[in-house]
Amino acid sequence: MKVKLKGNSRLMKEIIFFTIMMIVPTVQYLIFGFGIKINLITLAFQTFNVDTNQMEWNLLGNFEKFFAQYNESLELQNSIRNSLSLPIWTIFLSIFIGVFFSLYIYKKQFGSRAFKVLLFMPSIVSAIVMTRVFSMFVDRAYPDFLRLTFGVEAPLGLLANKDTRWATLIFYSLWSGFGSSILLYVGAMSSISESLSEAAKLDGCNMLQESIFITIPLIYQTILVYITTGIAAIFVNQLNLYSFYQHTASASVSTMGYWIYIQTLSAGGQTQNYAYLSAVGLLLSCITVPTTLIIKWFLNKVGPKTE
């Protein structure tokens, strides 16, 4: 009986401790995690009635407005098209290059220690600094250099020139986008047992074969995390457009992440504007959530098995 009472007392202390430590994060999540999602859903189905000067339930009003705007707005059409095409560059190419850079560092090849530090650098530099430095160089210094050195008349900067603008933005996204992902790949590779590497060498594998047939399959889940989080964020990715152009990015390079951010900034605290944006967000989430789940399921199914 005494033991049981002591056990109950211990359990009670644990419950009290757990409750005290978890109450703030739980309430915070209920308001700012769960609550925002509920707010987004309820706002999406409300519109502003100019006659009554109040918000009213309207199941399809915001969605009809969005589709009408989509039909008329080249910027919106380009934003969706650009957002859907981004994963090829910003996810798959970035992961492909990142994994091979990480393999080089993991295998402690020449200069890998210095490269590890330098590859992490873009993560610590502010996006506004990187974009300003990059844009000043490609849009001001580079054309000035061409004019002075090669006598080119009125050269356009790479971001100012509509023919090179999109490619330059994609290049910048790749150029500045490495960093902490490489560290995480290297961290995952470092946890692979050395005995596997030694067994591979005994079987006559060279470094490249070992990397492709052993290392990459064993970090496949880490790669999958980056792919699925990247897919989940396709309509959130701004491609740094606000840092490059503020509100004035050309319609040809706009993305949905940029379009939503600009609209949110200019909403002016008006609930009807927030309601419309919430509806757009909900519509896009209905696309990204199942897409992400399907892609994750598919990649898990076709991906390398480690057995």
Place this chain on the structure above:
Amino acid sequence: MKKERLNKPNVVFVIIGVVIAVYCLSLIFALSWAFLTSFKSRGDYVSNPVGFPKSFLFENYLVGFENFYVDVGTGLAKSRVSLLQMIPNTLLYAIGCSFFLTATNCIVAYCCCKFSKFKITKVYVTLVYVEMALPIVGGQAAELQLIMRLGIYDTMFGMWIMKMYFAGVYFLVFLAMFSSIPKDFADAGYIDGASEFTVLFKLMLPMVSGTFGTVMLIYFISYWNDYQTPLLYMPSLPTLAYGLYRYSFSFRTQITSVPMKMVGCMILFLPIFVVFICFQKVLIGNITMGGLKE
């Protein structure tokens, strides 16, 4: 244990090494160009856009500091926030948000690990995976409307509350760390009469203090560099990054030239670069998430 290097260079790895070297050189070139350009006069830059400055004009930084400000508010309520006033905003924002975010991740991970017998902890862990994999698009508008209703819009305290969020990737880092600590340490504490609070704050947290510091440093750098969140959520408390954004797009004659724009960039970049150089071993070496592998 150090891994052995293979003696024979592999051609593919040589090519990768060359590509990495070119990439790293491009990073060094870009930041060096920005640093050197910040010391040029307008005329020096026009005649020599990519070379070394003819003379180092340190007074560019004085002009940059004087013009690094943000006008907040409208009409009669308009006021000017100088660079010196942005520094405490930046420190409060970066330190406060990084501390609360890291502490929340850490405490929730500890509770989920220690009390895994409580079924509710599985809900928290599942929520983390769900939130990481399925972010909601366009939630900013709903979030803004909510914080305006709660009366915490445009406040530093409101930003801290918003950052007490446990569903981040570093929750998994802390969960792995606490899972790897043997239960014997806590049991020894209980035998000595320690309470749950004593075990957490005097035994467990010191054991993960290295990771706590590193995660907080990573978040600190991220918040130091972030300008879009202060722009949207606390426009009258500008941080240095927000100030640089305004400075970069300003048409004031004193700061329209490329050298002066680079001065603004260096004002934000150099302090964080010094922090990185001092702590790069901690930053790069201490995160041992281990990745996700079968």
